[in-house]
Amino acid sequence: MPEGPEIWRTADKLNQALADKEITQCFFYHDKLKPYEKLLVGQRVAHVEPKAKALITYFDGDLCMYSHNQLYGKWFTVASGAEPNTGRSLRVALHNDSYSALLYSASEIELLVQEKLADHPYLKKLGPDVVHPDTTVEIIFEQYQNEVFQNRKLATLLLDQSFLSGVGNYLRSEIMFYANVNPSLKLRECSIEEKEKLAAASRLLSRRSYETGGITSDPEIVEALKREKASRKEYRHFVYNRTGDFCHKCGTRIEEDKTGGRKVYFCPSCQEINE
Numbered sequence: 146m147p148e149g150p151e152i153w154r155t156a157d158k159l160n161q162a163l164a165d166k167e168i169t170q171c172f173f174y175h176d177k178l179k180p181y182e183k184l185l186v187g188q189r190v191a192h193v194e195p196k197a198k199a200l201i202t203y204f205d206g207d208l209c210m211y212s213h214n215q216l217y218g219k220w221f222t223v224a225s226g227a228e229p230n231t232g233r234s235l236r237v238a239l240h241n242d243s244y245s246a247l248l249y250s251a252s253e254i255e256l257l258v259q260e261k262l263a264d265h266p267y268l269k270k271l272g273p274d275v276v277h278p279d280t281t282v283e284i285i286f287e288q289y290q291n292e293v294f295q296n297r298k299l300a301t302l303l304l305d306q307s308f309l310s311g312v313g314n315y316l317r318s319e320i321m322f323y324a325n326v327n328p329s330l331k332l333r334e335c336s337i338e339e340k341e342k343l344a345a346a347s348r349l350l351s352r353r354s355y356e357t358g359g360i361t362s363d364p365e366i367v368e369a370l371k372r373e374k375a376s377r378k379e380y381r382h383f384v385y386n387r388t389g390d391f392c393h394k395c396g397t398r399i400e401e402d403k404t405g406g407r408k409v410y411f412c413p414s415c416q417e418i419n420e
């Protein structure tokens with residue numbers, strides 16, 4: 146499933162194709178959304194906003210579209226009227242004179258008046274968005290300090306969108322590595338310094354991944370490994386999906402652990418538990 150950085154990049158692409166442009170043609174697959182096709186033609190898209198793992202497309206009038214891609218949904222932006230080469234089934238199409246934005250495959254799609262957004266069951270429980278430029282390290286640190294979360298195991302807490310929104314499976318392993326915190330710890334077992342490092346890593350690595358197109362490793366590590374002709378899989382992350390490979394920082398072999406069915410990756414030396 147895409148994480149915050151990927152959703153933000155999709156929103157950028159959609160904004161380039163749709164923002165401030167008048168919709169010339171519109172298609173919805175679901176019968177209950179069909180009545181909106183006529184209504185939206187002639188309206189402009191104001192902008193597209195990423196919200197954790199969902200996207201909100203605002204229209205000129207008082208309407209907006211909530212879409213959540215779940216596991217399989219995928220947006221394509223192409224020249225107006227062009228069709229991407231895909232066997233997926235089309236759910237939404239927004240066309241203007243220059244571009245077509247097409248949403249394929251199983252997704253949750255709703256049209257609602259903008260005033261109702263705040264009551265949306267998915268949106269209303271979201272914690273601070275780690276990629277949002279207004280989300281400071283201080284705001285994130287407050288979450289790590291919040292009493293409500295102290296008894297939670299860090300590895301599962303980091304996937305909880307009400308704690309920090311936009312963090313998913315690869316970011317959580319990378320964040321804990323960067324902060325030198327062991328994934329087996331509960332939040333209350335972390336020191337203030339560790340929480341400060343976790344907050345800083347949450348912000349830095351999410352923004353970095355957004356800016357680099359998914360790379361979380363330090364730029365120096367990436368450059369050094371590229372000089373050695375390493376593959377993207379080798380340099381992209383510190384620990385995620387690197388079980389048995391050597392830690393870029395200390396050379397220890399990376400290990401994995403299964404928490405709630407999803408693997409968490411860590412370096413047993415860099416993330417040793419401090420007694």
Ligand SMILES: [Zn+2]
Pocket residue numbers: 392393394395396397412413414415416
């Ligand atoms: Zn290490």
